[in-house]
Amino acid sequence: MNITLTTPAMLFPAISLLLLAYTNRFLTLASVIRNFDLSHQTDNAQAQIANLRSRILLIKRMQEAGAGSFFLCVLSMLAVYADYQAIGSSIFAFSLVLLLYSLWLSVREIRISVEALDMHLSYLNIPIGKKSK
Numbered sequence: 688m689n690i691t692l693t694t695p696a697m698l699f700p701a702i703s704l705l706l707l708a709y710t711n712r713f714l715t716l717a718s719v720i721r722n723f724d725l726s727h728q729t730d731n732a733q734a735q736i737a738n739l740r741s742r743i744l745l746i747k748r749m750q751e752a753g754a755g756s757f758f759l760c761v762l763s764m765l766a767v768y769a770d771y772q773a774i775g776s777s778i779f780a781f782s783l784v785l786l787l788y789s790l791w792l793s794v795r796e797i798r799i800s801v802e803a804l805d806m807h808l809s810y811l812n813i814p815i816g817k818k819s820k
Contacts, residue, residue: 688776692767695760695779702757702786709753709789712796713746731810738803745796752789756782 720739759782766775 689772690763690767690776690779692764695763695767695775695782698756698760698782698786702753702760705786705789706750706753706757709746709750709793713743713750716742716746731806734806735803738799738806742796742799742803745792745799749789749792749796752785752792756785756789759785 716739720743723735723739759778763775763779763782766772766778
């Protein structure tokens with residue numbers, strides 16, 4: 688498959704916005720961790736800490752995979768520019784694989800985040816699925 692310089696360049700805005708979203712998630716989670724109240728040592732607090740640790744690890748991996756995808760995108764553009772079409776296409780394919788991995792990690796982190804909210808609601812003894820009148 689032959690690609691042009693514009694093919695990998697089309698991913699630049701998408702990857703940049705994705706990395707910005709990941710950074711915002713990281714900053715929000717960092718704020719939650721910094722404001723975490725350890726005065727109530729309960730099973731819920733330990734479960735929340737474990738949840739926060741796993742989310743931080745996932746966000747770190749998401750950012751690494753996203754940055755790796757961006758790096759490979761630029762590298763593929765350099766290869767195409769230097770008239771190494773086959774190498775450029777292969778590098779671009781690896782870039783897409785890293786982008787898919789990053790998105791998959793993002794979905795996992797979202798699911799863990801929802802579990803954390805459910806855990807918090809159960810700690811507050813708010814029944815799930817009940818509508819207030």
